[in-house]
Structure formats: C-alpha cells, structure tokens
Amino acid sequence: MGNKNSSKVDSTILTPKAIQMLKANTHFSEEQIREWHAGFIRDCPTGHLTKDRFISVYEQFYPGGKAKEFCKYAFATFDRDNNGTIDFTEFMLAIAMTQSGDLDERLALAFDMYDYNNTGTIDTTELTKVISAMYDLTGETNRKGDHDPKHRAEEIIRICDVTGNKKLTKEEFIAGCKNDPIIRRLLVPNV
Known part of the structure; x- marks a missing residue:
C-alpha cells in the first residue's frame, strides 16, 4: 500500500x-x-x-x-x-x-583486482592481461624481451609461487611483492 x-x-x-x-x-x-x-x-x-x-x-x-x-x-x-x-x-x-592502507592491505587489494575471475588465485593469463593493461595505462610501448607482458607474468609467478602450481594465492602474492622490490614496483606502483 x-x-x-x-x-x-x-x-x-x-x-x-x-x-x-x-x-x-x-x-x-x-x-x-x-x-x-x-x-x-x-x-x-x-x-x-x-x-x-x-x-x-x-x-x-x-x-x-x-x-x-x-x-x-x-x-x-x-x-x-x-x-x-x-x-x-x-x-x-x-x-x-x-x-x-598499510602495505598488506594495498597488496591484498591489488591481488583482488588481478584475480578478476574471482578464483582465489592468479595465473599467467590473468597476470599477463593486467600487466598489458598497466602498460597501456602508463603509455609503456617497449614490450619486447624482458618487458614482454607474458614473460613478466611468467617470471613473477616463477619467483612468487611457493607451491609450484603455476598460480599465486593471495598469500604468495603478498609475500612475493613484499620480498621483491622490482615485482612490488611493477604490480603495486606507488607503494
């Protein structure tokens, strides 16, 4: 009524x-x-x-x-x-x-953004797409060799993946970013 x-x-x-x-x-x-x-x-x-x-x-x-x-x-x-x-x-x-936010909170937020299919893990395909999007955003045109988004994604996962399943959990992602300033700067700029 x-x-x-x-x-x-x-x-x-x-x-x-x-x-x-x-x-x-x-x-x-x-x-x-x-x-x-x-x-x-x-x-x-x-x-x-x-x-x-x-x-x-x-x-x-x-x-x-x-x-x-x-x-x-x-x-x-x-x-x-x-x-x-x-x-x-x-x-x-x-x-x-x-x-x-503190570093862990900001890294957790970054993980949530990169895990765009909401599986609780980030794989090479997801990470490659996000790195490409970050390159687009910042105007980065050098995408050859070490700067290739897929190469970068594979390298990040190789370094951070402690379980060896070729995927990163939120915990692996946070620990990897905290322990490697180059990865942290690439994946979570301005931290």
Missing part, C-alpha cells in the same frame, strides 16, 4: 551513519569525508560514478596512456556490490585503501 521506493536510500546524502562507518574504516576525519563527498557529488550528481566516468577520470591522470583496460579491472574491484556503479562509500573505501 505504501510507496515501495520509500525504503531506498538517497545516494547523494551523506548520513551520520555513513560518516561513522567511513571514519571507522578509513584514516579520514569527518571534515575530510565531507570534503570528499562534496567533490564526489559535484562530479557525480546522481551519487554514482559510472564506468565511463571512472575511465575519463583515469585518462586525466594518465594522458599519455590508454586507461580503458586497466579501468575495467580497477572498476570491478571497487564496485563491491557489483551494481555497475561506484557509490560514495565504495569510492572512499577504495581511496583509503589505495592512498593510506
């Missing part, structure tokens, strides 16, 4: 409950959260960041690269409820993780 849309939450409104949750799960203050929210709503008046808008933002940060493939993986990782958009909470959790 009542309006069935009455239970929907207005995604443009930052509620006290959302602020408390974000303060508890990020390193941001209430003032910073409110500032981020104002900017998010200015850029995304509906309260939702679409994949196309996400790509265009990345293209601004990497003008010499091609952001589309990389953004496919990143967007899927940040769209935690898989509804095809990123809301403010998902956005803030992603920002917090990529900017100020």
Whole structure:
C-alpha cells in the first residue's frame, strides 16, 4: 500500500551513519569525508560514478596512456556490490585503501583486482592481461624481451609461487611483492 521506493536510500546524502562507518574504516576525519563527498557529488550528481566516468577520470591522470583496460579491472574491484556503479562509500573505501592502507592491505587489494575471475588465485593469463593493461595505462610501448607482458607474468609467478602450481594465492602474492622490490614496483606502483 505504501510507496515501495520509500525504503531506498538517497545516494547523494551523506548520513551520520555513513560518516561513522567511513571514519571507522578509513584514516579520514569527518571534515575530510565531507570534503570528499562534496567533490564526489559535484562530479557525480546522481551519487554514482559510472564506468565511463571512472575511465575519463583515469585518462586525466594518465594522458599519455590508454586507461580503458586497466579501468575495467580497477572498476570491478571497487564496485563491491557489483551494481555497475561506484557509490560514495565504495569510492572512499577504495581511496583509503589505495592512498593510506598499510602495505598488506594495498597488496591484498591489488591481488583482488588481478584475480578478476574471482578464483582465489592468479595465473599467467590473468597476470599477463593486467600487466598489458598497466602498460597501456602508463603509455609503456617497449614490450619486447624482458618487458614482454607474458614473460613478466611468467617470471613473477616463477619467483612468487611457493607451491609450484603455476598460480599465486593471495598469500604468495603478498609475500612475493613484499620480498621483491622490482615485482612490488611493477604490480603495486606507488607503494
């Protein structure tokens, strides 16, 4: 009898409950959260960041690269409820993780992005695709020899795969990245 849309939450409104949750799960203050929210709503008046808008933002940060493939993986990782958009909470959790999370958290997030088929492991094919997407993003054109994405993926898995199954678990990935600065710099830049 009542309006069935009455239970929907207005995604443009930052509620006290959302602020408390974000303060508890990020390193941001209430003032910073409110500032981020104002900017998010200015850029995304509906309260939702679409994949196309996400790509265009990345293209601004990497003008010499091609952001589309990389953004496919990143967007899927940040769209935690898989509804095809990123809301403010998902956005803030992603920002917090990529900017100020500790090394293990950031490496775990990177693993989740690279494990785009959600099997709990990363194989050579997945890693090759992500490395190619990272090259596209940064404008890297040298893809021969040691820079070949498949060669890089095979080398990373060879170094990090302690079980010998030619796949990396999250634990192997994190340990391998932490113990090898070259791998860490390639797979998790800005850490």
